[in-house]
Amino acid sequence: MKLGWIGLGIMGRPMVQHLLAAGHTVHACSRSGVPAELAAQGVVACASPADVAREAQVIFLMLPDTPDVAKVLFDDGGVAAQLGAGQTVVDMSSISPVATREFAARVAERGASFLDAPVSGGEVGAKAASLTIMCGGDEAVFAACEPLLRLMGKNVTLVGGCGAGQTAKVANQMIVALNIQAVAEALSFAQDAGVDPARVRQALLGGFASSRVLEVHGQRMLDGAFAPGFRIALHQKDLRLALESAGSVGAALPATRLAQDLFDGCSANGEAQLDHSAMFREMRRRSSKPAGGSTAN
């Protein structure tokens, strides 16, 4: 199939390679050009998003944030003006669910289809084609795109109508942030109480407190190993999407607001480029141990 791809960052590059490996033709463009490696593998470099859309039946977007998607779709030289019946835009970026519904409506005005399909699993999942892909859109559109998505991901779900994929992704990022907050607060508490947090974590694994975050991020907190991983700056973006979306639908997000506040504290301390498990450092700063340390043990 003739496919289009816009956005060739650390996620987009390996994802495109899975499409190529399955025998598809990929027309692509990217702000920083098409890497030589991809061109050598057969990717056709295009000058603009409009050029990609002229050639491709399905156009994938993998971009940093909501304004980037708006620009690629609707600016001069954008995708939308070239769209017609039989074409589909699949937005795999993580962006605003509210803006997504507006974008989908404008794409529909051109007679084309839209699917939101954000992913989780990071660079590792992108390379291993093991991404979780959360989709929103019409069932027929999803059914048509599903074989392509399964080349890039393992757990591919139609969550609901347009925007539902983005809503699920936001919910995912909320839970990850709040579970990090839970583990950071509990291990920090143990440390202040004079108890070895590593042994506390060990005692808790396997019980009702267990989570992927307790396993993975808990260990990072104990090791002080905060090289990313997933950067605080990106998680701040995701929580901003959560808080903005919540505002527009009237949802209360008290814990998410608190997690964002802790990430902001990290940011203010120059830690925005550290792994999100470094929220633990902000938790430590907020603990005011009495002089002389704990009296425990």
Place this chain on the structure above:
Amino acid sequence: MKLGWIGLGIMGRPMVQHLLAAGHTVHACSRSGVPAELAAQGVVACASPADVAREAQVIFLMLPDTPDVAKVLFDDGGVAAQLGAGQTVVDMSSISPVATREFAARVAERGASFLDAPVSGGEVGAKAASLTIMCGGDEAVFAACEPLLRLMGKNVTLVGGCGAGQTAKVANQMIVALNIQAVAEALSFAQDAGVDPARVRQALLGGFASSRVLEVHGQRMLDGAFAPGFRIALHQKDLRLALESAGSVGAALPATRLAQDLFDGCSANGEAQLDHSAMFREMRRRSSKPAGGSTAN
């Protein structure tokens, strides 16, 4: 071995039966007397905690809260006055880590040993002898008690010195409450955004957002199945222990404070006896959906 047991509630009763099944003699007392079933199985009913302590080498406590343990140990007719060298008090109640260190010191003045050994796993774990048991105390005392504890639990850990078991239990209850908060907030957000929370949960299982709470309590939230389980009133007690302990060691617990506030909201709405996953109901009350519902999908 001649063992003592004080506190025969829904946890204590099945735990005693595992000790009996292993051939130990159990001298017991309880505020509401020794149940006929246990007496028939060989439990020796005692009139007071002091009578239990006179007979037993190891005296187990399984009581509701800190003041109950203080009373059983130190009031007239209590355990402490009967204690001497060679005896050990094993407190399996979930109580204050700070008070625990004081109790242990007073028991040590009598020449006896003390181990804090709170559990998680609930009535199901108590019956199946699959409890997680988090211990604090001297290594020699732990080593001597470990074979007895392994009759009641599977994951038995010495976390650290005196009080460390209670600190680990508090950390466990913090993480469980905060993971419930995370799932409640994310599923409530999805619902407000017009997306089926059941499909969101399904899409998230197996990814970085996964946790025992997303599996178990998330399903309860979707089903509105809030029969306990573990009651909000008990979890409020555990978070109160967390906040009090944190106060005494200078630990910041912003998320725990918020979770307690949400449980308080449940309590104010007559839900203190519901399962702790009913925190979801308070989250729903705090969402103020615009008239006419969501515009999503």
